[in-house]
Amino acid sequence: MQGFSTLFYxxxxxxxxxxxxxxxAPVLTAMLYLMIFSHVLESHVEAYPGVRYTAFLIPGLAxxxxxxxxxxxxxxxxxxxxxTGNIVYILLPPLSHLEFFSAYTLAAIVRGITVGLGxxxxxxxxxxxxxxxxxxxxxxxxxxxxxxxxxxxxAGIWAEKFDQLAAFQNFIIVPLTFLSGVFYSxxxxxxxxxxxxxxxxxxxxxxxxxxxxxxxxxxxxxxxLGVVGTTFVLLAAFSLHLLRIGxxxxx
Amino acid sequence: xxxxxxxxxVKKRFGDVEALKGVDFDVREGEFFAxxxxxxxxxxTLISILGGLTRADAGGVTVLxxxxxRDYRAARRKVGIVPQExxxxxxxxxxxxxxxxxxxFGLRRNGAWIDELLENLDLTGKAxxxxxxxxxxxxxxVMVAQALVHKPPVIVLDEPTAGVxxxxxQTLWAFIQRLNDDGHTIILTTHYLEEAEALCSRIAMLxxxxxxxxxxxxxxxxxxxxxxxxxxxxPDALPAALQPLLVGEQDGAYQLRLDDCNTLEAMLGTLRxxxxxxxxxxxxxPDLEAVFLDVMGRKAQ
Numbered sequence: 001m002q003g004f005s006t007l008f009y010x011x012x013x014x015x016x017x018x019x020x021x022x023x024x025a026p027v028l029t030a031m032l033y034l035m036i037f038s039h040v041l042e043s044h045v046e047a048y049p050g051v052r053y054t055a056f057l058i059p060g061l062a063x064x065x066x067x068x069x070x071x072x073x074x075x076x077x078x079x080x081x082x083x084t085g086n087i088v089y090i091l092l093p094p095l096s097h098l099e100f101f102s103a104y105t106l107a108a109i110v111r112g113i114t115v116g117l118g119x120x121x122x123x124x125x126x127x128x129x130x131x132x133x134x135x136x137x138x139x140x141x142x143x144x145x146x147x148x149x150x151x152x153x154x155a156g157i158w159a160e161k162f163d164q165l166a167a168f169q170n171f172i173i174v175p176l177t178f179l180s181g182v183f184y185s186x187x188x189x190x191x192x193x194x195x196x197x198x199x200x201x202x203x204x205x206x207x208x209x210x211x212x213x214x215x216x217x218x219x220x221x222x223x224x225l226g227v228v229g230t231t232f233v234l235l236a237a238f239s240l241h242l243l244r245i246g247x248x249x250x251x
Numbered sequence: 252x253x254x255x256x257x258x259x260x261v262k263k264r265f266g267d268v269e270a271l272k273g274v275d276f277d278v279r280e281g282e283f284f285a286x287x288x289x290x291x292x293x294x295x296t297l298i299s300i301l302g303g304l305t306r307a308d309a310g311g312v313t314v315l316x317x318x319x320x321r322d323y324r325a326a327r328r329k330v331g332i333v334p335q336e337x338x339x340x341x342x343x344x345x346x347x348x349x350x351x352x353x354x355x356f357g358l359r360r361n362g363a364w365i366d367e368l369l370e371n372l373d374l375t376g377k378a379x380x381x382x383x384x385x386x387x388x389x390x391x392x393v394m395v396a397q398a399l400v401h402k403p404p405v406i407v408l409d410e411p412t413a414g415v416x417x418x419x420x421q422t423l424w425a426f427i428q429r430l431n432d433d434g435h436t437i438i439l440t441t442h443y444l445e446e447a448e449a450l451c452s453r454i455a456m457l458x459x460x461x462x463x464x465x466x467x468x469x470x471x472x473x474x475x476x477x478x479x480x481x482x483x484x485x486p487d488a489l490p491a492a493l494q495p496l497l498v499g500e501q502d503g504a505y506q507l508r509l510d511d512c513n514t515l516e517a518m519l520g521t522l523r524x525x526x527x528x529x530x531x532x533x534x535x536x537p538d539l540e541a542v543f544l545d546v547m548g549r550k551a552q
Contacts, residue, residue, distance in 0.1 A: 003356070007351075081340070092327060093356050250303065251265070
């Protein structure tokens with residue numbers, strides 16, 4: 001337990017010491033998205049009846065920021081430790097793979113939620129989304145950040161160089177988050193792209209999260225919970241397996 | 252005496268390279284043990300297997316009876332390893348680094364021991380400095396402190412003095428010697444053979460993944476390298492009968508192999524018969540470097 005809590009605290013301190021870059025910067029980015037998109041689209045788009053586009057956009061941006069930062073936290077921490085070599089100080093002590101997994105994942109979830117809260121607070125200056133079902137909001141924030149934190153863990157374990165990690169991020173994570181209904185309701189899409197979006201787990205994270213704010217979604221929040229929960233469990237099992245066999249960490 | 256570390260037929264292959272070809276030996280409790288060998292001999296691989304950083308393909312390693320794979324938690328608590336590569340986490344201060352390392356080993360409130368480590372390694376003034384701000388030698392000493400936070404009974408130092416200046420090297424060795432006196436088992440790999448010779452009681456040599464020598468210092472000197480006798484002669488010419496014994500010349504002195512001290516008399520007799528006077532004579536004992544070169548077979552070249 002002491003091993004887990006120390007590693008968890010170390011991971012928190014790591015991003016907190018550079019919080020200008022790890023928290024303030026993504027909040028600013030989300031705010032810029034909001035200002036630009038709402039300026040251009042506010043008068044043209046109404047995603048849900050009676051919901052302003054700006055209000056609709058805010059939970060999507062908050063979720064996208066959470067997901068990207070949860071991924072960034074685990075993946076960048078691991079790749080930096082691997083490349084500088086200081087990962088040995090984590091590998092030599094008697095830490096179990098479960099402690100390793102939970103410390104990295106939880107710290108990344110904390111960063112994701114912190115950024116998400118920052119985005120919601122700053123953006124509420126522009127428009128106030130409702131808070132219909134806070135429990136759904138919290139559930140999807142935690143599970144969504146968790147899934148991306150684990151993906152970051154897997155990417156960090158797998159990548160040997162920064163450009164491999166950048167490829168993982170640019171060709172997998174960014175498309176998955178952008179093509180998930182952050183900026184639009186997927187019902188506005190042509191049938192083919194609607195089907196494709198239904199295969200994207202990030203879509204369910206955002207839809208479920210948004211349902212918590214407005215009480216309206218493209219699909220039922222229970223379906224979203226099923227998809228996101230299953231994804232979380234499968235990825236957690238996979239990454240724990242990688243850690244147990246020491247994939248790319250222990251030769 | 253029981254074994255602090257037992258390597259049993261350890262094999263490891265990296266692709267086409269057979270890094271360890273079945274290495275078998277024990278390090279006894281309380282020993283100051285040297286593991287020597289040229290670059291690429293497999294020393295670091297062996298230490299990585301001991302620390303669980305690398306997994307052996309065959310064979311096993313135990314630390315004070317705990318298997319490094321099956322019982323890794325117990326094994327890792329018993330051993331502290333100072334890695335060869337100079338690595339640090341640039342996000343943290345020296346004290347944070349040591350507190351985290353204590354926590355990973357399950358230790359809470361380890362401040363008193365951390366202070367003692369900092370004091371002994373001459374780092375007290377740098378406790379709150381960021382790791383980035385330290386010189387190479389200081390970082391190296393923080394690495395030593397990191398390996399010792401959990402007071403491991405077995406301490407492994409993989410080339411700990413590379414890049415550390417002479418004064419600090421002595422501070423470091425005095426501290427390690429004291430830990431050894433207190434009963435800690437020390438395993439050292441180094442390229443400075445005089446360090447191994449001065450500090451270690453038993454020595455193992457690895458060559459291309461195979462153990463080629465394992466003995467205490469005296470035994471190794473006896474069995475692997477002859478004494479030499481250094482002679483200055485007048486006239487300055489070595490008789491033909493003694494030429495086969497010549498191993499080198501230095502500053503006008505001939506160095507002859509002396510396989511047995513009793514052959515010295517015959518050697519002097521040969522010189523007398525040839526009418527050569529001995530101006531100066533010196534018998535040189537072998538040092539570890541000579542033994543090392545002999546074992547590694549470089550002399551043959």
